[in-house]
Amino acid sequence: MKISYFLILIFFLVSCSSLDENPRAVLVTSQFYENESQANAAVTAAYRKLYESGQSLYNSLFQIGVEMATDDYEAGPRARNAHVRAISNLSHDSSNDRMEQLWKQSYDAINASNVAIDRIAQIPASAITDDARLRLINEAKFLRALHYFNLVRWFGDIPLVLHEPASLNEEELYVGNSPEEDVYAQIETDLTDARQLPTSYNASNVGRATSGAAAAVLAKVYLTRQRWAEAAAMSKEIIDSRQYALFENFADVFNVATKNGKEHIFSAQFQGNSGYQGNSLASRSAPADVPGINGDYADALHAQGGLYQRFSDADSRKAVTFVTEMISPVNGTLYKFSPQFNKYYDPAVVGNQSQSSKNLPIVRYAEVLLIYAEAVNELQGPVPAAYDAVDQVRKRANISPLATLAPGLSQQVFRDSVFLERRRELVYEYQRWFDLVRRGPDYYVTTLKNAGKTLAAKRHIHFPIPQRELNLNPKLKQNPDWVGF
Numbered sequence: 302m303k304i305s306y307f308l309i310l311i312f313f314l315v316s317c318s319s320l321d322e323n324p325r326a327v328l329v330t331s332q333f334y335e336n337e338s339q340a341n342a343a344v345t346a347a348y349r350k351l352y353e354s355g356q357s358l359y360n361s362l363f364q365i366g367v368e369m370a371t372d373d374y375e376a377g378p379r380a381r382n383a384h385v386r387a388i389s390n391l392s393h394d395s396s397n398d399r400m401e402q403l404w405k406q407s408y409d410a411i412n413a414s415n416v417a418i419d420r421i422a423q424i425p426a427s428a429i430t431d432d433a434r435l436r437l438i439n440e441a442k443f444l445r446a447l448h449y450f451n452l453v454r455w456f457g458d459i460p461l462v463l464h465e466p467a468s469l470n471e472e473e474l475y476v477g478n479s480p481e482e483d484v485y486a487q488i489e490t491d492l493t494d495a496r497q498l499p500t501s502y503n504a505s506n507v508g509r510a511t512s513g514a515a516a517a518v519l520a521k522v523y524l525t526r527q528r529w530a531e532a533a534a535m536s537k538e539i540i541d542s543r544q545y546a547l548f549e550n551f552a553d554v555f556n557v558a559t560k561n562g563k564e565h566i567f568s569a570q571f572q573g574n575s576g577y578q579g580n581s582l583a584s585r586s587a588p589a590d591v592p593g594i595n596g597d598y599a600d601a602l603h604a605q606g607g608l609y610q611r612f613s614d615a616d617s618r619k620a621v622t623f624v625t626e627m628i629s630p631v632n633g634t635l636y637k638f639s640p641q642f643n644k645y646y647d648p649a650v651v652g653n654q655s656q657s658s659k660n661l662p663i664v665r666y667a668e669v670l671l672i673y674a675e676a677v678n679e680l681q682g683p684v685p686a687a688y689d690a691v692d693q694v695r696k697r698a699n700i701s702p703l704a705t706l707a708p709g710l711s712q713q714v715f716r717d718s719v720f721l722e723r724r725r726e727l728v729y730e731y732q733r734w735f736d737l738v739r740r741g742p743d744y745y746v747t748t749l750k751n752a753g754k755t756l757a758a759k760r761h762i763h764f765p766i767p768q769r770e771l772n773l774n775p776k777l778k779q780n781p782d783w784v785g786f
Contacts, residue, residue, distance in 0.1 A: 334420035337429040343417045344437045347444050348509070350410035352569040352578070352661070358406050358451075359569035359661055361581045363731040364600055366399035367455065370761060371733040372752035373608045373724070377601035379589055385599075391749070391756040394786055395765035395779065403455060404767050407448045408462070414445035416465045439495045443510040446491035447518060447663075453484040454525065454735060457763045457780045461487060477776035485526065492519040500544060507561045513544055514567035517664045520672050525739050533676035536669050539566075540690075545666040547697050552621045554665065555644050557658045564666045573647065573656030582729065583657030586642035588624075593631035595652050600729075602640050605753035609640045611725055617699045622728045642729045667694050667726055675719045683715035691722055698726075738762040760786065 333339055352359045365382075368374045369389040376389035387393040393400070418441045421434055452459050461479035495515035502509055516539050523532035539545065546563045553559040561568065573579040587596025602609060602623075612619040624643035628635050630651050647657035674690035681687070685704075692702040703710075703718060710718065723736055737745045742759035749757035760782035771777050 334424055335428060336424065337433050340417070340421045340424060340429060340433070340437050343413075343420070344440050347410065347413040347417055347441055348570075350406070350413055351444070352571065356402065356581070358403075358410070358448075359663065359731070360571075361585055361600075362399070362402055362406065364582060364585070364729075366403045367734045367764075368731060371603075371737060372606035372748050372754065373603055373728065373733050375601050375603040377585075377598045379597050380599040380601075391754055391758070391761055393765075395768040395771070395783060397765070397767070400764050401767040401769055403764070404452075404770055407452050408460075411445055411448050411462065412465065414441040414448070415463060417441040418445070419465055436498060439498050439515075440510050442491040443495035443498070443515055443518075446488045446495065446515075449484055449488050449491075450518065450522060453481055453488070454738070455764045456766055457481060457782075458778075459484060459766075460774075460777065463487070475774050475776045478778050485522065488522055489519065492516075492522065508568065508570040510567060513539060513542070514664065517566045517669055520669065521664065524672050524676060525735070527679070529676045529679040532672055533680060536673035536676065539666075539669050540673060545669070547666055547670075547693060549697070551617050551697060554662065554667075555621065555659050557647065557649065560658075560660050565660070565662060566664045566666060566669070568660040568662050568665075571658055571660055573650055573658040579650075579654075579656035580645050580647075580659050580661060581655055581657075582642075582661065583645040583647055583659065584654035586729070587646060587654045588627060588636070588638060588641060590638070591627045591636045592629045592634075593652050594627060594629070594654075596654060598641065600642060602642065603752060603754075604639070607752070608724065608728065611721065613700060615699055616725070617697075618725060618728075622725075644729050662730055667697075668723070668732075670694055671719060671723050671726065675716065678712060678715050678719065682712045683710050687715065691719055694722055694726055 334343065350358070356362045356365065364374070365380070365385045366388065369376060369385060370391060370393075374389070376386045380386060380389070382398075384393065384398045387397060388399060418438050421429070421437050421441070424434065449461075458478040458480055460476040461484050462476055466473055492515045495510060496512050496519070498510055498512045498515060500512050502511070516535055520532050520535040520539065523529075523535060545566060548554055548559065548562065548564050553562065554564055571578055571580040582600065584597050585600040587598065588594050589596050589598040609623060612622070622642065622644055623640040624646070625640050626635055626637040645657050645659045645661070647654060647659050649658065650656045670690045670693050674687045677684060677687040677690070688702075688704040692704055695702055707714075707718070720736065720740075723732065727733070737748055742762045745762050746757045746759055749761075763780050763782060765783040765786065766777065766779050771779060
């Protein structure tokens with residue numbers, strides 16, 4: 302997605318508004334959407350909302366705002382923000398500043414998509430081709446659906462906003478909570494439209510949403526909603542398309558040289574030393590006590606959760622996911638330490654991991670296989686097709702196929718086996734919290750308490766709607782589980 306930073310800057314300047322802004326800004330926005338080039342720049346800017354520099358949604362905010370509240374992660378020694386530490390020990394409340402950022406940045410991104418959808422539709426036919434108009438609108442719909450999918454799982458009933466504000470009057474600006482069912486219905490509509498997107502792009506546009514990305518996220522929506530037949534059918538459609546495949550080497554999922562490869566369906570795009578667009582997870586998890594590495598060690602493994610022990614030494618994912626020793630580039634000494642996350646460490650920028658160029662997978666083919674295995678098991682039990690799907694992931698990891706190791710499992714034990722495989726396969730990829738909570742409050746609470754996070758409660762399967770938003774919007778109501786906390 303190569304685009305001039307000037308055009309992106311123009312888009313941000315003309316599309317962002319506040320309550321005290323001169324209404325003439327709306328006219329400027331209108332003037333910006335005059336041709337195909339500007340429409341393309343606007344949608345490119347909407348992608349940037351996923352992974353802007355700093356603590357943005359897919360550039361560490363997921364980790365510190367959500368994943369800390371799981372059994373696999375905790376605030377590391379250098380996580381200084383009290384709000385992050387509160388999420389880690391489950392003492393957070395509606396005043397938490399990370400909750401505010403999750404909410405604010407998500408709706409800011411949705412607004413960028415809404416503006417693009419509305420304005421691109423109005424560009425004269427003489428200034429944009431029909432194909433480009435449809436593609437760009439559907440890319441914006443894909444992004445809107447992705448953000449709403451995250452928001453509805455985090456917060457429950459939320460405002461459903463589908464158009465840019467036409468005025469600054471309170472009646473239009475203040476929007477109340479919509480039921481989860483309505484939000485999910487819109488997500489499905491947007492993703493269904495986005496399935497019309499191209500299957501691939503040329504080199505200059507790699508990283509944009511494709512029809513496969515829309516199908517994969519839709520499969521995740523069905524899985525989350527326990528619509529097993531639709532989840533199985535959608536994931537099977539992706540598998541049968543043969544458009545994607547597992548890398549032979551698990552490490553290639555995270556290598557810079559193999560970015561946007563055959564396993565990657567949709568990823569957050571990072572390019573270090575280019576407008577400060579590095580993957581900050583590399584720095585947040587890198588060791589702080591190895592001279593010359595200069596890591597932050599703000600994201601740490603929650604040892605009581607037992608994640609590291611779930612990997613056998615034969616599992617090829619173990620050495621990619623974790624690191625337990627490093628040689629200092631400064632003094633040549635070998636330093637050993639307890640396991641730390643290593644997926645995004647970029648050897649090309651030793652000493653400055655904030656500029657890691659490793660992408661973050663948002664959805665990849667291995668997860669599609671695991672979605673299929675889980676959905677088929679829920680429908681039919683652990684039939685050979687379910688075993689085969691999970692065993693493709695296990696074989697790539699160089700561990701014994703489940704069909705050989707444990708044939709004839711019960712549906713419950715197979716379900717737990719798939720969840721364990723998801724846990725090992727998708728470490729540090731923003732999946733664990735979603736997996737825990739979709740199995741329900743009892744499962745979440747039991748898992749967290751078994752991992753030593755004793756404050757876990759049923760209300761934690763959602764996050765509280767930020768108090769700041771409640772104060773600003775008289776139509777907005779707190780999630781019932783969080784009233785009084």
